[in-house]
Structures are given as C-alpha cells and as structure tokens.
Amino acid sequence: MASKIDNALFFQQQALGLRAYRQQVLAGNIANADTPNYKARDFDFASALQEAVAGRGEGSLPVARTDPAHLAGTGESGPARLMYRTPAQASADGNTVEMDVERAQFSENAVRYEAGVTFINHQLKMLTAAMQAQS
Incomplete structure (x- = not known):
C-alpha cells in the first residue's frame, strides 16, 4: 500500500524538492547582492x-x-545543475545579481511551492477518504 501512495505522490515530491532547492539558490543570490564579483x-x-x-x-x-x-568526498552538488545568469545590465564590481529579477523569481518560486504543498495535501485527503470508505 505504501508503494502505491509513494507512486501517486512521486511527481509532486520531486517538484517540491526542486522548488526548495531553487529557493535556497535564489536566497543565496539575494544574500550576495553586494559581494563583488x-x-x-x-x-x-x-x-x-x-x-x-x-x-x-x-x-x-x-x-x-x-x-x-x-x-574521500561525495562530490554532491545538489539535485540540479546550476548555471550562471546573464545580467541585463552589468555592474561595475562584477556582481551579476539583479535584485528585481531575484525578488521576482524568489516570490514566484515561493507561490509555486505553496501551490504544490496545497496540491499534495488535497491528494492525501482524497486518499485518506478513499481508504476510509473502503474499510
């Protein structure tokens, strides 16, 4: 039974994991907005x-x-391959963080993460109701 539930939620689990990782990456960009280069x-x-x-x-x-x-090390870097952003306007100190872009991406990602959590909660409620109806 547990494997069927895992299979039903696998896609959302992967999506939420990636959303959480992206939130960390974007937060790191925002935190380093004033770091030269x-x-x-x-x-x-x-x-x-x-x-x-x-x-x-x-x-x-x-x-x-x-x-x-x-x-010995593991060499793990994260669940996705990170790439560098190309800024619309270069800064004098070599920093490529554009706060407007980062804030927009951070907010959008947070909303999508919350939507994913809401969707999983709904799926779990439906599965619980189905199991209760069967017993």
Missing part, C-alpha cells in the same frame, strides 16, 4: 524536473583523490 546562479526548473522524474537527476560524481591522505 559574485555571479548569480539558477537552474532550468522544467529540465531538472524532467530529469528527476526520469531518474536521471544529478547524481554524485566520484571525487578524485590524488594523495592517499586525502579524505
């Missing part, structure tokens, strides 16, 4: 979701150890 980053949500659902998400790559004394 900071490059704003983001990822293509649709492509990342498509890869995650297909099971081709960014897996961990082995970290090369050039000396036996080096600690």
